[in-house]
Amino acid sequence: MKFSSKARREITLIAFCLTSLSLLGMLIFGRGGYLQVRTVRERLNELRKRNHELHLENQSVYEMILRVQEDPAEIERIARKEFNLAQPGDWIVTLTDPPPTP
16 A cells, blocks of 8 residues: 555654654653652662761760770769769759649
8 A cells, every 4th residue: 555755754753753752651650760760869868868867876876985985984974864873972862743733
């Protein structure tokens, strides 16, 4: 079957448009497409932020370990604060909240 040049041009244009639309759909919605890349980037940014927070926490714990190893007064301070320990002769005062009034 022979087509006129105008019909061939229209068929070629339609085929080109359909191919372009399908490729565009794959670029946006397909595996490795824009939406997936955007989701992965957001997750990567969240993980980088969490990694930075953990790095800061590790650094503060490391500094605390160094203080405990080097300063006996730091051990005493932690024992008093965390475990409510006292030396002989110390007075321990515990304050409570007043009862709520009706």
